[in-house]
Amino acid sequence: xxxxxxxxxLWVADWPVVAAGVRLDRPAVxxxxxxxxxxxxxxxxxxxxxxxxxxxxxxxxxTVEVLGHDDARDARAFEPVVAAVAERITPRVEVVAPGQLAxxxxxxxRYHGGEAALADLVVATATGVLGVGPGPAVGVADxxxxxxxxxxxxxxxxxxxxxxGVVPDAPLAPVLVAPxxxxxxxxxxxxxxxxxxxxxxxxxEVLRRLGxxxxxxxxxxxxxxxxxxxxxxxxxxxxxxxxxDGQPPLPGVPAPDHTVRVGLDPPAEQxxxxxxxxxxxxxxxxxxxxxxxxxxxxxxxxxxxxxxxRHERRWRGDGFGGAGTLTAGAMVDRVRWQLExxxxxxxxxxxxxxxxxxxxxxxATRGRQLGFWGRSPEADDGVVRAVTRVAGLLGLDxxxxxxxxxxxxxxxxxxxxxxxxxxxxxxxPVTPRRAGAAGRAGPLDRAxxxxxxxxxxxxxxxxxxxxxxxxxxxxxxxxxVGAAGLLSAPPARYxxxxxxxxxxxxxxxxxxxxxxxxxxxxxxxxxxxxQVLGADGTAVLLAVEGGRWSLVAAYE
Amino acid sequence: MRREVSLQELGERVRPTALADQRALPxxxxxxxxxxxxxxxxxxxxxxxxxxxxxSLALALLVAPSVADSWVAVIGLPSxxxxxxxxxxxxxxxxxxxxxxxxxxxxxxxATMLTxxxxxxxxxxxxxAPADARxxxxxxxxxxxxxxxxxxxxxxxxxxxxxxxxxAATWTWAGDRRRDDGAARGHLQARRxxxxxxxxxxxxxxxxxxxxxxxxxxxxxxxxxxxEVRRLVPAGRSGGDGVHGGRRAADRRRRAIxxxxxxxxxxxxxxxxxxx
Numbered sequence: 001x002x003x004x005x006x007x008x009x010l011w012v013a014d015w016p017v018v019a020a021g022v023r024l025d026r027p028a029v030x031x032x033x034x035x036x037x038x039x040x041x042x043x044x045x046x047x048x049x050x051x052x053x054x055x056x057x058x059x060x061x062x063t064v065e066v067l068g069h070d071d072a073r074d075a076r077a078f079e080p081v082v083a084a085v086a087e088r089i090t091p092r093v094e095v096v097a098p099g100q101l102a103x104x105x106x107x108x109x110r111y112h113g114g115e116a117a118l119a120d121l122v123v124a125t126a127t128g129v130l131g132v133g134p135g136p137a138v139g140v141a142d143x144x145x146x147x148x149x150x151x152x153x154x155x156x157x158x159x160x161x162x163x164x165g166v167v168p169d170a171p172l173a174p175v176l177v178a179p180x181x182x183x184x185x186x187x188x189x190x191x192x193x194x195x196x197x198x199x200x201x202x203x204x205e206v207l208r209r210l211g212x213x214x215x216x217x218x219x220x221x222x223x224x225x226x227x228x229x230x231x232x233x234x235x236x237x238x239x240x241x242x243x244x245d246g247q248p249p250l251p252g253v254p255a256p257d258h259t260v261r262v263g264l265d266p267p268a269e270q271x272x273x274x275x276x277x278x279x280x281x282x283x284x285x286x287x288x289x290x291x292x293x294x295x296x297x298x299x300x301x302x303x304x305x306x307x308x309x310r311h312e313r314r315w316r317g318d319g320f321g322g323a324g325t326l327t328a329g330a331m332v333d334r335v336r337w338q339l340e341x342x343x344x345x346x347x348x349x350x351x352x353x354x355x356x357x358x359x360x361x362x363x364a365t366r367g368r369q370l371g372f373w374g375r376s377p378e379a380d381d382g383v384v385r386a387v388t389r390v391a392g393l394l395g396l397d398x399x400x401x402x403x404x405x406x407x408x409x410x411x412x413x414x415x416x417x418x419x420x421x422x423x424x425x426x427x428x429p430v431t432p433r434r435a436g437a438a439g440r441a442g443p444l445d446r447a448x449x450x451x452x453x454x455x456x457x458x459x460x461x462x463x464x465x466x467x468x469x470x471x472x473x474x475x476x477x478x479x480x481v482g483a484a485g486l487l488s489a490p491p492a493r494y495x496x497x498x499x500x501x502x503x504x505x506x507x508x509x510x511x512x513x514x515x516x517x518x519x520x521x522x523x524x525x526x527x528x529x530x531q532v533l534g535a536d537g538t539a540v541l542l543a544v545e546g547g548r549w550s551l552v553a554a555y556e
Numbered sequence: 557m558r559r560e561v562s563l564q565e566l567g568e569r570v571r572p573t574a575l576a577d578q579r580a581l582p583x584x585x586x587x588x589x590x591x592x593x594x595x596x597x598x599x600x601x602x603x604x605x606x607x608x609x610x611x612s613l614a615l616a617l618l619v620a621p622s623v624a625d626s627w628v629a630v631i632g633l634p635s636x637x638x639x640x641x642x643x644x645x646x647x648x649x650x651x652x653x654x655x656x657x658x659x660x661x662x663x664x665x666x667a668t669m670l671t672x673x674x675x676x677x678x679x680x681x682x683x684x685a686p687a688d689a690r691x692x693x694x695x696x697x698x699x700x701x702x703x704x705x706x707x708x709x710x711x712x713x714x715x716x717x718x719x720x721x722x723x724a725a726t727w728t729w730a731g732d733r734r735r736d737d738g739a740a741r742g743h744l745q746a747r748r749x750x751x752x753x754x755x756x757x758x759x760x761x762x763x764x765x766x767x768x769x770x771x772x773x774x775x776x777x778x779x780x781x782x783x784e785v786r787r788l789v790p791a792g793r794s795g796g797d798g799v800h801g802g803r804r805a806a807d808r809r810r811r812a813i814x815x816x817x818x819x820x821x822x823x824x825x826x827x828x829x830x831x832x
């Protein structure tokens with residue numbers, strides 16, 4: 001039985017709404033990628049739970065306030081709590097994500113006279129920073145996963161007593177699980193709780209379908225059976241169900257080559273600059289670890305300023321229990337969060353001159369399944385490196401990838417997002433269709449049409465800034481679009497102003513497709529698009545707005 | 557009986573043979589007559605500028621590699637129509653765009669992208685220096701990347717391995733093309749182009765092919781060279797499918813209906829006046 005240290009976990013439910021500063025007795029949700037990630041107790045009362053789409057949430061509660069997500073805001077708001085705990089109780093506090101922190105209890109418990117007293121002190125400290133409303137919950141147990149489950153149970157208990165959706169008006173009582181009683185404590189919990197331990201949804205679904213509904217049922221199985229069926233995930237599942245951490249860290253002090261640092265000269269004054277330097281460091285660190293077959297689960301980030309101030313924070317990968325690892329992108333996120341948090345509290349008084357990343361805990365990596373048809377992950381890594389280098393030369397917004405947005409005009413349908421800021425290997429919504437064979441979709445796969453949108457084919461050149469143009473009829477008068485959406489006269493020739501070309505005769509034209517957007521608001525727009533085929537064989541898309549024609553796109 | 561074999565022969569025999577398809581990137585079926593062996597790795601392709609459909613042709617070259625999971629990049633085309641690229645079949649998850657770099661950094665940026673991306677389409681902002689062009693060609697050959705060159709061909713000191721030029725382009729129209737009305741009559745439907753390929757070395761024999769670039773649904777397709785250019789939609793789209801006599805019959809029917817409506821309206825107005 002390997003020793004799992006006693007850990008205390010402080011957890012605040014729905015941290016993003018707390019960080020946003022909304023009142024918890026009003027319904028409000030925080031939305032990320034059109035899905036709800038956090039909801040106030042009042043919103044939960046209305047039936048809104050995390051995972052719903054935004055529209056569904058608004059359907060269930062039309063008055064719900066919808067807020068966008070902001071990682072930096074969450075980190076900034078959580079920093080005072082972490083700083084308070086680090087100052088009063090122990091500096092060895094580690095943060096998993098804004099809203100959750102953990103630390104080993106052995107030393108502090110002895111100092112403060114027992115775990116119960118320590119837990120009460122942590123609750124009091126957090127309540128002192130946050131107020132009673134958010135209800136910081138504390139759980140103490142062997143291992144982080146059990147402690148987090150205990151903290152969530154503490155909050156659930158208070159909610160049951162007080163009634164659903166009510167904001168607690170007294171600090172939540174901490175839940176302490178006796179040493180060695182972790183397995184018994186976890187037994188009645190549903191198997192979905194493993195998602196907090198970093199186990200993926202697919203495995204949990206299979207466990208449920210196999211009839212294993214509770215963690216006790218899972219723990220009763222033999223670890224060999226689980227390993228046979230699920231591999232290393234099965235071993236992690238078994239450990240978590242028994243109340244241990246998912247994967248024991250490799251023992252030993254961090255090797256010297258698990259530390260990377262960079263000096264920033266001139267001192268960096270902006271978080272984005274430090275984050276960009278952190279990107280290179282994170283890539284180097286993960287590269288070194290992977291060369292040794294390791295991956296990082298706990299990262300210490302140290303930042304020093306010109307004036308000698310030093311700020312360090314320990315971060316743990318997503319998913320308690322060690323099953324969560326930190327990728328390079330996740331490390332960069334945490335660098336940013338840490339600096340944002342530091343700015344929020346006393347803050348550095350000078351620019352950052354040193355950034356250091358230390359991989360404190362590492363576990364053996366599971367390896368990566370190479371693509372079956374030979375596409376290697378090295379190609380993706382090379383692409384990311386090239387993109388990062390070009391972004392370093394030209395700026396973060398110089399390299400872009402398209403993301404489907406949807407819209408009527410050709411210019412609106414796709415948004416260009418900085419490539420250095422997204423995970424290039426992750427799936428992005430790039431097309432309104434579901435991909436069929438070889439990317440071509442059948443007629444049933446088309447997304448619903450946008451009224452006022454142009455028919456296919458789409459123009460191959462979409463000018464970024466509309467170019468002024470003139471469109472006249474046979475008499476030389478400018479062509480107008482009337483209220484009924486009809487042209488005043490058939491167009492005879494057009495000219496593009498900025499290019500200085502001469503008049504081009506109109507051989508055929510189509511449209512106008514009138515678009516009237518937001519007629520109820522001050523930002524209303526009325527415009528009409530017209531396809532024009534010139535006598536020289538070129539086809540362009542002209543648009544009129546406010547009586548002025550402009551070139552929007554060309555069918556090059 | 558043993559045969560004496562030289563070490564070199566032995567080396568040739570045991571070296572893993574490079575499969576033909578690894579030496580070349582895939583191209584769309586419609587473009588195969590122009591590039592019979594696919595896009596040879598390390599080659600450069602020049603798209604003639606100043607003719608319509610140049611951008612679409614460049615996008616057409618990106619279709620098959622992106623669908624085959626290769627990364628493709630476009631540098632220096634800020635006005636690229638992404639819906640058109642998606643319609644032609646380019647997998648936008650594998651497409652990366654770079655804004656036009658300042659002239660001093662242009663060669664460095666292109667060299668960096670050639671290192672990691674398998675197909676890079678670029679439009680230079682100014683004539684390319686011979687030293688830069690040589691270095692880029694060497695980098696492309698070394699990494700096995702394909703360089704698609706847009707912009708005037710005379711801006712590049714050396715001719716490309718393959719030159720593609722659009723020699724004819726005709727748009728077809730969906731629906732009616734009458735121009736004397738105030739309302740929409742059909743829309744642009746498809747463009748039939750003739751693309752000619754000339755090249756150096758193995759590709760020196762000029763070849764040409766007819767394509768729908770883009771086709772009616774936006775996709776790239778081969779066009780039958782022997783068929784005359786016919787309307788893609790059977791005549792009388794808004795009134796019949798040829799069974800009932802075709803376009804002229806549909807027009808006649810429409811005119812008859814409108815005349816009948818006008819007569820009925822006049823009769824109604826007359827009755828109203830009479831009844832007042």
